[in-house]
Amino acid sequence: MTIGSAPRRARARRGEGDRLRPEILAAAGRLLAERGDENAVSIRMIADAVGVTPPSIYLHFPDKDALIEAVCEERFAAFDAALEEAAASHDDPLEALRARGRAYVRFALDNPEHYRVIFMTRHDRAMDLAELVSPGPESRAGAKAFAHLVAAVERAAGAGAIAAPNPVLTALHLWAAFHGLASLLISEPGFPWPDLDLLVESLLDLQEQGMRART
Amino acid sequence: MTIGSAPRRARARRGEGDRLRPEILAAAGRLLAERGDENAVSIRMIADAVGVTPPSIYLHFPDKDALIEAVCEERFAAFDAALEEAAASHDDPLEALRARGRAYVRFALDNPEHYRVIFMTRHDRAMDLAELVSPGPESRAGAKAFAHLVAAVERAAGAGAIAAPNPVLTALHLWAAFHGLASLLISEPGFPWPDLDLLVESLLDLQEQGMRART
DNA sequence: GACGCTAACTTTACGGCGGTAACCTCACGT
């Protein structure tokens, strides 16, 4: 079953030019997930999938990078939501933190190509700490996700489960550890990885023990 | 000062066909470091820098990916050597392990594009545990580097500095943590990172504390 | 010392890419 070029799209009505934009985003996201590599998804493919010609894409996105960015910004919000949901089902803040770690790795393995674009390709977008610590409604999904992690660390520290004199720094450590595991699992599928649950749980244990001690 | 196309290379003598190969590798490595992105380095550029036409490259490498792989395999050996050297200057095995962590991040930041190719792009090469634990002389540089890390963990555990009932698992945790930090630093230069030394040292401390506890 | 063989390249060309300029076409407000 090939992807199949959509039949030529019906022309949008006068005020409905923006109707095309979400269709492009959806098609780009689907193709990205299917092909598994940003470079294997071309503007022409996306246009074909939507039922439109390549230049039409450029009416809605300045270039290919911006389109891919937009796709992944969407997914970033889903990522954040997945972690929030995983944490929400635990009353104990330490357990909630651990649940975030598990959900992190699971999301990455379930959406490897999107994860790769979000976290493994270079972004020059500048951020400042203020936005990260208390993001406004206009902030990018990434900033919100990080703020949620910092807040989760603070709750665990508040409950006395861990020592985190510098919650941002601790959040960075956790991010590094779980991003490291997730990205290696994605990049090196041929590595003789031990059982995934063992790997994740032992990493959680190690991080927890490390955070118990005062830093 | 542009790179400048080399004057047309003199044709190699009869038995010296392999003379071109290392020149291609060197030029490709230099260009990769200069441009900072695999996709920004083209076969045509490399050929031009060597003073040869593009198809000549394919007499020595099956395709572009293989060429880039070969370049990075070289660099992987240098990476391993850098960690070994950093560790060698410490008698205390725990200090040696910490030195490896510092050297890891430093290498990644000094050679971001090579690091990216080595650890951040997908490789399907299969490995088995036997090769990783005791690599032969023909083993790839990556296997040797990992074996060196496991050995370093075992020495630290042997000295009683850390508890590592499963040295391979502990090595994976360390790898995940430092790869995570290094790759995020590379991928997200716009993030408001705290002072690099603080970041690395505190990550070292956290990992050390975590490894102190029995896992 | 001319001859042919083959290693070591070059020439040419193809299909596809991201991106752009110029043109078309049709629904709508007047």
Next chain:
DNA sequence: ACGTGAGGTTACCGCCGTAAAGTTAGCGTC
């Protein structure tokens, strides 16, 4: 009925990786 501008298309550029075929130079042979 008609001009206009939103919502596209056609046609093109210069690059890419690379397949196929052609060319050149050094060597062993007679």
